[in-house]
Amino acid sequence: MPTGVALRDVREQLFAAAERVLLRDGPNALTSRALTTEAGCAKGVLHRHFADFDAFLAEFVLDRVQRMDAQAEALRTAAGTGEVADNLTRALTALFGSVAVAIVALITFRDELRDRLRQTWPAGVPMLTEAVSMIADYLTAERERGRLAPDADIDTLAPTLIGAGHLLFADRKSAPPDPAAVRKMVATVLGEAPEGLTR
Template identity: 55%
Template sequence: MPTGIALRDARAQLLAAGERVLLRDGPAGLTSRIVTDEAGVAKGVLHRHFADFDDFLAALVRERIAAVGAMSVELSDRAGSGTVTGNLSTALARLFDPLGLALVRLVLYRDELRARLRPETPRGIPTLTEAVNSLADYLTAEQRVGRILPDAAPASLAQAVIGTGHLLFAGELGGLPDESAVHEVVEAIIVGAEPGAG
């Protein structure tokens, strides 16, 4: 049985190992045996920290959801500074980094995982739903300071930005988009919602 540091940090080791395996092998390659081997712990250690493998996977996704929540606060605090397009473009790059994309694929791949996450995300796709809410909150904050028109619909704009952003980062262009491609897509979506547009 592993002792010392390995046991004290086993939960964090397992989650970090799960992220590495997911990035390397994709959702189909993510098994409890491969994760425990990657973490360097006995298989039973995973079951001491998580009810079952889907509970472990749900913890991976919940960590990302928490990170999206933290990003949401930072993003809303930027209302009135920089440009709306620039702020949204930066947010998309953070949301759809390789791990973010891999977690979306994982959630779509495993029905049981989505079921486990329903209490936190009753509708939509976990991580994407929270991302939409994050951008909607930011756009609402920009609306309050006059950089988004009063009759614009922040939630609808956020859905369009996240949906299009996901397609773009998932390989719409045959690879990861560069900064100018992201900027161009975001600008095309929000241009009609900004004062002085048209």
């Protein structure tokens, strides 16, 4: 790697390489050597910009969580349009069709990474807690528009949708679920709301 490359470019190159390794080979395969080989840079580059490998991984996870802001905004914008179950199906498919499932597995796999994340993210798994918040905001907006029952329990529905969605996508050996399976799960969970969907 040429000298003088801006830090941001190095970070993005390493983050993109980590994502490729995770998606292709899974969390067990993401080592510092695999990362730098995938990024096409010397190991010293990683250690010049991050205190250690777990510091890198923590920043990678938080960067990918921050990228969920665009998904959250798109889902909020969809409130009041189309079918609620369709909007949620698209959002969950985009979320779990990305690197999210692999990141959750990575956090589960590495005790040191969990400890490092606790310094800035005191509770829960960052990717999942942010996803629950995204879904809860959307469901609240739909309830305010009368498209969910007035007494729909958002605090139960949002984590249930994320948990069920994660389980649908978590099997790395099989093909991802088709949209019909995701929509069926969403409709089933929403049907558990008091009085169900109004529209």
